[in-house]
Amino acid sequence: MSSINSRNYESTPAQTVAFLGLGVMGGPMAGHLAKAGHTVTVYNRTPAKAEAWVAEFGAPGRHAATPREAAAGADIVFSCVGNDDDLRAVVLGPNGAFAGMKQGSVFVDHTTASADVARELSNAAQSAGFQFIDAPVSGGQAGAQNGALTVMCGGDKVSFDRVKPVMAAFARAVTLLGASGAGQLAKMVNQIAIAGLVQGLSEAIAFGQRAGLDMKMVLEVIGKGAAQSWQMDNRGKTMIEGKFDYGFAVDWMRKDLGLVLDEAKRNGARLPVTALVDQFYADVQQAGGKRWDTSSLITRLK
Numbered sequence: 406m407s408s409i410n411s412r413n414y415e416s417t418p419a420q421t422v423a424f425l426g427l428g429v430m431g432g433p434m435a436g437h438l439a440k441a442g443h444t445v446t447v448y449n450r451t452p453a454k455a456e457a458w459v460a461e462f463g464a465p466g467r468h469a470a471t472p473r474e475a476a477a478g479a480d481i482v483f484s485c486v487g488n489d490d491d492l493r494a495v496v497l498g499p500n501g502a503f504a505g506m507k508q509g510s511v512f513v514d515h516t517t518a519s520a521d522v523a524r525e526l527s528n529a530a531q532s533a534g535f536q537f538i539d540a541p542v543s544g545g546q547a548g549a550q551n552g553a554l555t556v557m558c559g560g561d562k563v564s565f566d567r568v569k570p571v572m573a574a575f576a577r578a579v580t581l582l583g584a585s586g587a588g589q590l591a592k593m594v595n596q597i598a599i600a601g602l603v604q605g606l607s608e609a610i611a612f613g614q615r616a617g618l619d620m621k622m623v624l625e626v627i628g629k630g631a632a633q634s635w636q637m638d639n640r641g642k643t644m645i646e647g648k649f650d651y652g653f654a655v656d657w658m659r660k661d662l663g664l665v666l667d668e669a670k671r672n673g674a675r676l677p678v679t680a681l682v683d684q685f686y687a688d689v690q691q692a693g694g695k696r697w698d699t700s701s702l703i704t705r706l707k
């Protein structure tokens with residue numbers, strides 16, 4: 406499930422860490438931490454995934470029955486779950502990770518969640534004597550498997566400097582962008598930039614197909630010019646072929662755009678294209694594409 410491509414890890418002192426949430430992203434990220442020499446205790450709500458992870462990466466490491474047990478004694482606790490409520494579920498309450506965190510430790514959250522929940526949990530962590538860094542990622546499943554994610558962080562600089570070399574096990578760029586919540590806000594900027602672009606790319610490909618062009622050849626040519634993008638390079642071919650059964654799920658994108666549109670209501674930003682594309686993704690969900698890659702936006706135009 407978590408198969409990763411090992412890479413050269415920078416040598417950093419081994420740390421005792423925990424990882425909560427071994428999904429598409431979390432499984433390989435935790436795998437890189439183990440391969441880099443850290444002692445990793447994992448927790449996953451569905452225990453079978455944790456067992457499979459330990460079988461693949463677990464020396465020295467183990468899986469714990471609750472987030473609290475996983476966090477006990479750890480210098481750094483990482484999480485990568487679904488949304489705000491899922492994050493609260495693994496962090497708060499008597500079996501939540503916060504109940505097990507030791508003084509002076511750091512909690513690093515890689516979930517794409519709201520800036521509000523980041524600030525709320527950062528305040529709770531500080532009152533309890535440890536720190537919280539919001540650290541959503543970009544780079545997708547392939548980035549997690551290759552240990553090449555981009556990590557956007559918000560929080561306290563001293564704690565960030567402590568955890569940055571450890572995150573380097575699964576990332577090629579780890580940057581502190583401001584106070585608590587700034588990582589989540591930067592991820593929203595990322596998703597706004599992607600939403601309009603994928604719709605533009607969809608319209609371009611659908612237009613070219615109707616015009617009878619060989620679109621693979623066209624993308625090869627225009628991909629060397631000003632229209633080039635990550636989406637064109639990594640999704641153009643499969644959009645032409647109509648293959649969407651992989652990648653970053655439409656359900657997750659709608660969750661992210663919901664966070665974006667909520668934040669825009671507060672800060673007054675105008676996002677007409679993003680709001681429209683969010684509704685286009687609702688069409689894709691209704692057509693059965695909840696787990697399709699976000700490039701499936703083109704299916705509305707066929």
Ligand SMILES: NC(=O)c1ccc[n+]([C@@H]2O[C@H](COP(=O)([O-])OP(=O)(O)OC[C@H]3O[C@@H](n4cnc5c(N)ncnc54)[C@H](OP(=O)(O)O)[C@@H]3O)[C@@H](O)[C@H]2O)c1
Pocket residue numbers: 425426427428429430431449450451454485486487488490491492494495515516517518542543544545546652653654657
């Ligand atoms: N996939 C991507 O390409 C990508 C890229 C960038 C960012 N992200 C973000 O990264 C996060 C994780 O994405 P993913 O693709 O790894 O998702 P995923 O494969 O669905 O994994 C979600 C993980 O969270 C756990 N979880 C969910 N709700 C929970 C709850 N209430 N209590 C305890 N555990 C819970 C799941 O446990 P179970 O195994 O028990 O279900 C699973 O381990 C999301 O916020 C997503 O938006 C994803």
